[in-house]
Amino acid sequence: MSRLSRLFLPLAALMLLLALVPMAAQAAATLKTALQNSGVLILDRPEIRLGDLFDGLPADIAARPVRGLGALEPGAILDADRLESIARDNGLSWRPASPTLALRIDRPVEQIGEESVLQTVTQALAAQGFPTGEIRLDASPGPFTVGRGQARQGLKVADLSFDPKLSRFTAQIGPAAGGEMRRVAGRVIAMADVPVMTRAVGAGEVIQAGDITIQRLRADQAGRSYVIDPDRIVGKTAKRMLLAGQPVRPADLNATMMVQKNAPITVNVVSGPMALAMQGKALDDGALGDTVRVLNIRSNKVLSGVVSAPSTVTVQATSVTVGGGVGAKTN
Template sequence: MKPMRAAMHLAKRSAALALASALASAALVLPARAAELRTDVTVTENVVTLGDLFDGAGDAARIVVADAPAPGFTSDISISRISLAARRSGVAWRNTTGLTHITVARAGTAVPEPEVAAAVSSAIMAATPALPVTAKLQIDFANGHAGVQVGIEQPLSVKVEQIAFNARTGSFDALLRAPANDLASPLRRVSGRAYPVLDVPVLTRDVAPGDVVRRQDIDWIRLPANRVSQNIITAEAQLVGMSPRYPVRTGEPLRMSDIQPPVVVAKGAQVDMTYVSGALTLTARGRALQSGAIGDTVDILNPRSNRTVQGIVEGPNMVRIEAFGAPRAAAELKS
């Protein structure tokens, strides 16, 4: 009996091993879970991997399929190229939808427009000796914006590698590198127009005749230089402390003929007349026969003598009698 039991035990053990082997073999031939191809792909690095393209790429996720486009741009990768990379890397996938390509976008960060415009302006100035050193150039990009981007967390900088500028038409065409100091970064082409401009002061509120312009009333606008005539006010000092001759509207450039020193002596107003000569000081009251701003010479009637003297306006209703009429003026003020 013992030999029979041993034989039966051996048979059971062999059957169990055979079953286990069969199950293992079956597991080896079972298909792996199919990977799913993404149809909306955005990458942040400079290469596109199987992990970027597929859900379920597994250990093959880091396999590089193609170079990524420049930041802010897109590129297409053919399905045949993707299938070959997947098959060689053991990624189970079949093109059952008839796709021919996948579009991949590269995420980026926009370089600020003023940064790009300043780089282009400096390059044009350096390449065009005829432009004045003090000139300011307005840069208008052809598409309304430069659209230069760099990779995520890369420096927000640009460098002009080449510039072509037509001084007659103002058109330019430039090749930029972004970031500026990355020799491996792609060149970007931008184009547009560049033209000289001037910053012109304007008022931030409506100012009526008699009102005095203050520094806080001033803002600045930028105009093409060929639209700024010689009599347009271009400096803050020409405007502060002045008064408009006519009502002035907000935001409009002003001409020199639009303003005047503020009138501080009105025609018909009572004024204080002062004459000083050494230790002698004479004062009297008079009536202005003319309106005047500080520094203007006006006629003043001395009501006591009913005679007219001339004086220079020094302040609100204050007039100084000059030495050229000293004897007569002194006599008039004493009378």
């Protein structure tokens, strides 16, 4: 063997060895199936790791951050050349199947909708002592998009103003976690709690407490048109059919007659601590609290008293002479 051959052979062997070493160090990788299908990489942390892009990697390599990318903003694109460069720089055996391959970076987000806008404006008005009620926006500010977990922080209000004459407000509103503030404007409609029927009540039927429930209506309508005090409804008689869910107008009600004309009644004659009960006959119809005439059956005298209970009239003895009482008692 010549001297030249003896020098060349070791050099060739060394070059072959050096060529084989990086090949042995390369790890086979495939682009994640989900990325191939969607073309979107959704990240919930600032950095990208190799395992976010490729399958088939050992755990330590999969957890390795991709250097040189930094914190990519949503909408950033990783094209085929960039992906191939990432694979090569990290010793991965991978090449893009198509030169048009591209991945869009996205972040998991949540949205805060109009219901939260209305609640936040209402709370802000109340906190500054302004009237509250139903909020009607001139236009929706649209949903606010925030990062995962930030929706629970809600919204914040700035520059709130209120015109009491017009019941109108303006404000700036945006995510409490930070982000774009948007202008909102609208009006506040005062509301009132109004009794409505829970069931259909027929004409002539006495309305019971369980027949009504409370519903919020516009105050300007409720105060003018409907009975808003439940005590003015319970115990009254429906003048006409009242439908379920329907508010009640004063004209819909009749006072319930607790005493019927010509019907037998109990007359309680009261004098100080003494009370005398006697049988009588009603000469008028009467609801609770009405003043009616009654006939003392034994004395045949006409008395005047107040309806105090069903079939019962209370008479003050100071202004009448009672005859033929039956059963006296002490209060």
